[in-house]
Amino acid sequence: SAVISQKPSRDICQRGTSLTIQCQVDSQVTMMFWYRQQPGQSLTLIATANQGSEATYESGFVIDKFPISRPNLTFSTLTVSNMSPEDSSIYLCSVVWGAGEKLFFGSGTQLSVL
Amino acid sequence: DQQVKQNSPSLSVQEGRISILNCDYTNSMFDYFLWYKKYPAEGPTFLISISSIKDKNEDGRFTVFLNKSAKHLSLHIVPSQPGDSAVYFCAASALVGGKLIFGQGTELSVKP
Numbered sequence: 732s733a734v735i736s737q738k739p740s741r742d743i744c745q746r747g748t749s750l751t752i753q754c755q756v757d758s759q760v761t762m763m764f765w766y767r768q769q770p771g772q773s774l775t776l777i778a779t780a781n782q783g784s785e786a787t788y789e790s791g792f793v794i795d796k797f798p799i800s801r802p803n804l805t806f807s808t809l810t811v812s813n814m815s816p817e818d819s820s821i822y823l824c825s826v827v828w829g830a831g832e833k834l835f836f837g838s839g840t841q842l843s844v845l
Numbered sequence: 846d847q848q849v850k851q852n853s854p855s856l857s858v859q860e861g862r863i864s865i866l867n868c869d870y871t872n873s874m875f876d877y878f879l880w881y882k883k884y885p886a887e888g889p890t891f892l893i894s895i896s897s898i899k900d901k902n903e904d905g906r907f908t909v910f911l912n913k914s915a916k917h918l919s920l921h922i923v924p925s926q927p928g929d930s931a932v933y934f935c936a937a938s939a940l941v942g943g944k945l946i947f948g949q950g951t952e953l954s955v956k957p
Contacts, residue, residue: 732891735888737888740886771854771949772949773847773849773934773947773948773949773950774889774934774936774945774947775947776944776945823888823889825888833879833891833894834879834891834936834945835890835891836881836888836889836890837888838886838887838888839886839887839888841886
């Protein structure tokens, strides 16, 4: 399986600030995905990050709020901008890998916004 | 619109017994189904999958059953072990490698 390193693992942030989450994969992958899990909720896809092109955002998520970078085939960042308490969630980086193209996840970033 | 639903937020089972986790879906285009397990402070890990051409897939203690007519799948864990205590998510997609839609998760507690 792919090894996915995500940091920070957790953070407590003030309202109105921004946080950038980093995701590093040990192999080159075409697509990287960013998910959010709000408390007690399912995992929701925020956007798909392709190297060399703009990220594709899902309904309800916009680039101004969640800008994404994908500078190469092993790395991506997600920024949560102008945070509010409603952004308190677990943010997860993931990649499709291997036969059967299963989704593998990083360990997640637990974000709390005060 | 919740396309994948896990109606039981929690389940408690005695060690050695069978755990049955259920999942329902509404989109008839879903063709590929997966189960993930998540421990606290860790990302979800893939457990087992099934495509719509099958009605059963088995991997060791884990078996997934798919009933397409009922749009229902279930995960059976036999025998259950305390280390199985985690949150289990079912997920569905319209094709292999496609966008996954997740359920809300069921927290399984296996008691010694």
